[in-house]
Amino acid sequence: MSSNPNGRPTKMTKETIGILEEAFLNGATDREACFQASISIQTLYNYGKENDGFLERKESLKEMTKYRAKINVSKAIEEGDKGLSQWYLERKGKDEGFSTRIEQTGADGKELIPDNSMEMQELTKQLNAIHRGASITGDGEPASTVGTEAQNKE
Numbered sequence: 162m163s164s165n166p167n168g169r170p171t172k173m174t175k176e177t178i179g180i181l182e183e184a185f186l187n188g189a190t191d192r193e194a195c196f197q198a199s200i201s202i203q204t205l206y207n208y209g210k211e212n213d214g215f216l217e218r219k220e221s222l223k224e225m226t227k228y229r230a231k232i233n234v235s236k237a238i239e240e241g242d243k244g245l246s247q248w249y250l251e252r253k254g255k256d257e258g259f260s261t262r263i264e265q266t267g268a269d270g271k272e273l274i275p276d277n278s279m280e281m282q283e284l285t286k287q288l289n290a291i292h293r294g295a296s297i298t299g300d301g302e303p304a305s306t307v308g309t310e311a312q313n314k315e
Contacts, residue, residue, distance in 0.1 A: 177198045180197055181205070184197045185222035188225075189223075
């Protein structure tokens with residue numbers, strides 16, 4: 162183990178750096194990688210400040226998970242996976258017209274959900290009545306509550 166100027170052995174050994182790099186290669190966050198390597202996040206940050214190139218390598222390793230995923234997608238498409246091909250085109254070929262179209266309006270440009278504010282007011286009235294303990298009659302109107310509070314206590 163090498164020492165730092167304070168005479169204390171460093172926690173950033175070759176083994177620790179290897180554990181960190183493996184974690185970063187698998188897409189780990191700084192905190193997750195530090196947990197795997199049994200070091201504090203501050204130790205990682207201090208090491209990065211003191212060692213040129215480490216921060217850039219760390220970020221490059223973190224990007225490798227995404228790169229490996231791209232390779233997997235590419236291989237699957239090359240092998241004829243039509244579903245994945247369609248998925249890829251919908252996400253990467255939008256400017257070429259491959260995007261999934263989502264209706265934002267109903268037929269003839271009308272609202273998908275019509276504005277029935279009177280109906281909503283009636284439903285709100287009924288829900289409030291139910292919440293107060295009243296039942297609803299067949300015509301949708303709140304029925305009078307059975308007895309008064311004084312009668313119910315008898």
